[in-house]
Amino acid sequence: MELARPVFFVGFMGAGKTSVARRLARSCSVASVDMDTYLERREGKRVKEIFAESGEEGFRAVETDVLAELAAKEPLLVSCGGGVILREENRAILAEGGFVVYLRVTADEAASRISDTSSRPLFQDLEAARARCEERLPLYEAVADVTVDTAGKGVAAIAREVQRLLEKEGILCRRPR
Numbered sequence: 057m058e059l060a061r062p063v064f065f066v067g068f069m070g071a072g073k074t075s076v077a078r079r080l081a082r083s084c085s086v087a088s089v090d091m092d093t094y095l096e097r098r099e100g101k102r103v104k105e106i107f108a109e110s111g112e113e114g115f116r117a118v119e120t121d122v123l124a125e126l127a128a129k130e131p132l133l134v135s136c137g138g139g140v141i142l143r144e145e146n147r148a149i150l151a152e153g154g155f156v157v158y159l160r161v162t163a164d165e166a167a168s169r170i171s172d173t174s175s176r177p178l179f180q181d182l183e184a185a186r187a188r189c190e191e192r193l194p195l196y197e198a199v200a201d202v203t204v205d206t207a208g209k210g211v212a213a214i215a216r217e218v219q220r221l222l223e224k225e226g227i228l229c230r231r232p233r
């Protein structure tokens with residue numbers, strides 16, 4: 057199949073963005089990239105090292121560069137870092153050329169899915185994560201072209217649901233023979 061536009065997966069840490077994008081990429085034979093993995097390769101450092109050395113602001117600056125870079129590529133599925141919606145500039149990039157799929161999750165469910173919080177500097181304690189999740193909600197909603205509730209669903213079911221939505225919206229199309 058092919059993509060008419062880049063598809064950006066947004067949502068809180070632990071929403072399943074990376075797994076769902078990867079699964080969908082495999083079943084539809086389209087390319088996918090995880091923004092944080094791409095960013096870590098580009099910078100030669102782990103996300104948590106960037107946070108430790110340059111703080112959240114330093115990380116956000118690199119994140120914006122990476123987002124712009126990925127948005128300019130041939131359309132692909134991009135799983136974004138959970139905080140990508142924080143900067144106005146990023147929200148403009150998402151809205152401009154891409155189709156945004158918001159995977160909704162509660163902080164409590166996310167906590168149960170994340171096996172290792174040590175790689176996520178902003179998911180250190182549940183109380184703070186709940187507040188952060190709540191605070192970001194309007195921003196996720198503002199950029200979303202479609203919202204998928206992930207509560208109680210597995211990766212395969214979510215990927216199928218996203219596939220149906222993308223086909224319906226004409227974003228994911230069968231390649232002409």
Ligand code: S3P
Binds near residue numbers: 067068140178
């Ligand atoms: C962040 C989410 C992380 C990563 C960084 C900051 C956030 O990505 O970009 O730790 O602010 O929500 P995931 O959503 O893939 O965990």
